[in-house]
Amino acid sequence: xxxxxxxxxxxxxxxxxxxxxxxxxxxxxxxxxxxxxxxxxxxxxxxxxxxxxxxxxxxxxxxxxxxxxxxxxxxxxxxxxxxxxxxxxxxxxxxxxxxxxxxxxxxxxxxxxxxxxxxxxxxxxxxxxxxxxxxxxxxxxxxxxxxxxxxxxxxxxxxxxxxxxxxxxxxxxxxxxxxxxxxxxxxxxxxxxxxxxxxxxxxxxxxxxxxxxxxxxxxxxxxxxxxxxxxxxxxxxxxxxxxxxxxxxxxxxxxxxxxxxxxxxxxxxxxxxxxxxxxxxxxxxxxxxxxxxxxxxxxxxxxxxxxxxxxxxxxxxxxxxxxxxxxxxxxxxxxxxxxxxxxxxxxxxxxxxxxxxxxxxxxxxxxxxxxxxxxxxxxxxxxxxxxxxxxxxxxxxxxxxxxxxxxxxxxxxxxxxxxxxxxxxxxxxxxxxxxxxxxxxxxxxxxxxxxxxxxxx
Amino acid sequence: xxxxxxxxxxxxxxxxxxxxxxxxxxxxxxxxxxxxxxxxxxxxxxxxxxxxxxxxxxxxxxxxxxxxxxxxxxxxxxxxxxxxxxxxxxxxxxxxxxxxxxxxxxxxxxxxxxxxxxxxxxxxxxxxxxxxxxxxxxxxxxxxxxxxxxxxxxxxxxxxxxxxxxxxxxxxxxxxxxxxxxxxxxxxxxxxxxxxxxxxxxxxxxxxxxxxxxxxxxxxxxxxxxxxxxxxxxxxxxxxxxxxx
Ligand SMILES: [Zn+2]
Numbered sequence: 001x002x003x004x005x006x007x008x009x010x011x012x013x014x015x016x017x018x019x020x021x022x023x024x025x026x027x028x029x030x031x032x033x034x035x036x037x038x039x040x041x042x043x044x045x046x047x048x049x050x051x052x053x054x055x056x057x058x059x060x061x062x063x064x065x066x067x068x069x070x071x072x073x074x075x076x077x078x079x080x081x082x083x084x085x086x087x088x089x090x091x092x093x094x095x096x097x098x099x100x101x102x103x104x105x106x107x108x109x110x111x112x113x114x115x116x117x118x119x120x121x122x123x124x125x126x127x128x129x130x131x132x133x134x135x136x137x138x139x140x141x142x143x144x145x146x147x148x149x150x151x152x153x154x155x156x157x158x159x160x161x162x163x164x165x166x167x168x169x170x171x172x173x174x175x176x177x178x179x180x181x182x183x184x185x186x187x188x189x190x191x192x193x194x195x196x197x198x199x200x201x202x203x204x205x206x207x208x209x210x211x212x213x214x215x216x217x218x219x220x221x222x223x224x225x226x227x228x229x230x231x232x233x234x235x236x237x238x239x240x241x242x243x244x245x246x247x248x249x250x251x252x253x254x255x256x257x258x259x260x261x262x263x264x265x266x267x268x269x270x271x272x273x274x275x276x277x278x279x280x281x282x283x284x285x286x287x288x289x290x291x292x293x294x295x296x297x298x299x300x301x302x303x304x305x306x307x308x309x310x311x312x313x314x315x316x317x318x319x320x321x322x323x324x325x326x327x328x329x330x331x332x333x334x335x336x337x338x339x340x341x342x343x344x345x346x347x348x349x350x351x352x353x354x355x356x357x358x359x360x361x362x363x364x365x366x367x368x369x370x371x372x373x374x375x376x377x378x379x380x381x382x383x384x385x386x387x388x389x390x391x392x393x394x395x396x397x398x399x400x401x402x403x404x405x406x407x408x409x410x411x412x413x414x415x416x417x418x419x420x421x422x423x424x425x426x427x428x429x430x431x432x433x434x435x436x437x438x439x440x441x442x443x444x445x446x447x448x449x450x451x452x453x454x455x456x457x
Numbered sequence: 458x459x460x461x462x463x464x465x466x467x468x469x470x471x472x473x474x475x476x477x478x479x480x481x482x483x484x485x486x487x488x489x490x491x492x493x494x495x496x497x498x499x500x501x502x503x504x505x506x507x508x509x510x511x512x513x514x515x516x517x518x519x520x521x522x523x524x525x526x527x528x529x530x531x532x533x534x535x536x537x538x539x540x541x542x543x544x545x546x547x548x549x550x551x552x553x554x555x556x557x558x559x560x561x562x563x564x565x566x567x568x569x570x571x572x573x574x575x576x577x578x579x580x581x582x583x584x585x586x587x588x589x590x591x592x593x594x595x596x597x598x599x600x601x602x603x604x605x606x607x608x609x610x611x612x613x614x615x616x617x618x619x620x621x622x623x624x625x626x627x628x629x630x631x632x633x634x635x636x637x638x639x640x641x642x643x644x645x646x647x648x649x650x651x652x653x654x655x656x657x658x659x660x661x662x663x664x665x666x667x668x669x670x671x672x673x674x675x676x677x678x679x680x681x682x683x684x685x686x687x688x689x690x691x692x693x694x695x696x697x698x699x700x701x702x
Contacts (some may be wrong), residue, residue, distance in 0.1 A: 065549070087617040136472070144518040144519065145518060145522075146518055146519065146520050205468070206469075206520070206524060207520070211520075211523075211524045213468070304698070354694070360587070360588070360603075360607065360694075360698075361586075361603045361649075362603075362650075363474040363477075363603060363648060363649030363650055364649075365472030365473065365474075365650075366476065366477030366480075366649055366650050366653075367474050367476075376687075385690070386687075386690060388683055388686035388687040388690060389654070389687050389691075390652075391683045391687075392654065392683050392684065392687050393477070393650075393653075395683060396477065396480045396481055396484055396653060397480070400685070406686065408682065409618070457459075
């Protein structure tokens with residue numbers, strides 16, 4: 001067996017590799033050092049994590065983990081020096097990279113990929129674990145939802161001393177609280193914001209215990225809500241932290257009352273939509289478990305501005321881009337709902353790539369409820385590697401074919417979308433993950449936004 | 458004319474965009490002046506024998522398959538009767554597996570199938586995930602799609618596959634065959650939006666349903682430019698990256 005390289009030496013070499021990669025313009029060098037470390041000496045990650053004087057906290061979910069962990073960082077930063085993988089590199093290698101750069105940080109805050117959670121938890125031994133939701137996403141990578149849920153159960157069972165914070169509104173995730181003493185459960189309680197029925201893409205519709213379809217007193221986002229099994233009584237666990245009196249202010253923001261055993265505060269967010277209320281409630285619940293006073297939780301969430309690229313407006317000459325990431329049916333459904341409730345776009349550019357980070361299987365676009373957008377659209381430009389697939393989705397969804405333009409090149413599609421947008425107007429752009437990165441590079445090359453590793457520094 | 462479609466367990470077996478397949482059938486029928494009447498046949502519902510021209514059953518995860526397996530077994534006699542009387546049937550992924558004699562899942566639990574197709578399925582830990590391209594010599598056409606299954610499906614001696622695997626895994630990753638055909642029944646692992654990017658197969662199913670309904674089976678061609686583009690990209694994906702663990 002090869003002896004492990006001394007850490008100090010290794011870190012210097014790996015930091016140099018990161019600088020080289022950044023200079024070579026290969027995506028900011030965010031994960032290359034971590035990948036090297038992971039290859040050279042995986043156990044070094046455990047050692048590096050143990051050096052953080054206040055330990056680590058992990059955040060995982062199918063939807064909202066990047067935004068949620070950025071919110072947690074905003075709440076914690078005034079009190080503690082945080083090492084945070086804020087570029088979204090959330091596999092073991094990305095966390096290793098962040099640990100290598102941790103320097104004087106006191107606390108590790110890691111967003112973790114759903115499938116990577118058991119491995120990361122085993123190595124990092126977090127003192128707190130926030131689990132937000134499980135939706136079907138990239139089944140081509142993860143196999144089945146049940147498999148991921150089973151791995152989460154094992155990860156939680158292996159951390160009996162960690163503080164567990166879970167979303168009680170998700171049947172699979174909320175049930176983890178029953179396996180763990182002292183878990184903190186959060187959820188929404190505002191039936192005015194509920195959907196009349198479960199959306200098509202709802203995932204965990206059947207009772208975990210007996211398989212009977214759940215009955216929902218309120219369904220908020222996908223299968224998240226106040227559920228109860230009419231047959232065996234399996235139901236949402238009692239909530240410790242409740243979000244209520246929710247006000248949605250179109251694309252401009254949202255506000256809600258956060259009620260916890262520690263106190264009550266009114267939270268105003270600069271982010272739109274019910275899904276961001278979930279993200280904020282999750283972040284706030286974790287911060288309370290870490291001992292942050294309730295007033296500071298509210299203030300931190302208020303300070304927070306949109307996590308990179310999930311939702312942003314970019315001025316491009318005398319027009320604006322409104323860019324919203326879409327990545328799986330549940331996530332895309334909330335994006336569509338938020339857009340239509342604010343004001344449905346008349347022109348849109350939608351970009352579908354099929355690289356690993358997007359999901360190689362593009363079937364999921366058929367599970368998105370795009371139909372509310374169809375009536376308002378005068379023109380749709382579809383782009384990306386699977387542009388034609390997207391065109392078919394809208395054609396069979398009722399958009400007349402003469403309103404659909406297939407422009408596979410992202411740059412040309414952007415130009416065409418801007419051309420179709422009146423001066424002073426806003427162009428809605430919905431890209432999948434790698435399409436979003438590519439579009440940002442295109443816009444940045446034209447001098448409109450900074451690259452993310454510059455803004456994230 | 459009016460064509461009657463029976464969608465089995467739409468609430469349970471719908472993991473991969475099965476509604477896309479239904480949407481394509483409805484629209485392509487409409488453009489030829491036919492009306493599709495799609496009704497759900499769910500848990501505990503009766504199979505309306507003689508009143509369905511085309512059955513559809515989609516895919517699900519192991520859990521959902523287990524939830525419907527017993528109910529489907531109870532529906533086996535009327536479904537078999539309908540098929541013998543010439544009804545058409547498309548079964549995708551999990552639904553395809555349940556049309557065989559049995560499906561043994563990764564945990565070793567055996568779920569009864571309904572024995573409508575001459576095959577059985579045994580799951581192995583390693584899932585077969587990726588793009589697929591098939592050559593259907595019986596139709597002189599190709600099918601492009603995506604597969605994601607732990608089950609290895611073994612056809613009985615003499616059973617007709619849906620196609621020969623050009624790229625991808627297919628039924629079991631070894632035999633070189635994908636899917637199964639029997640009378641007007643078609644089973645396949647190609648899930649989700651199979652029909653949008655393979656419009657000839659959608660039209661073939663419509664013609665089969667029309668034949669059962671006693672109507673003219675000719676369908677006027679449609680432009681299908683977007684469909685051709687989507688098929689080409691999907692087929693290229695299968696050639697460049699299909700059939701690899
Ligand atoms: Zn139950």
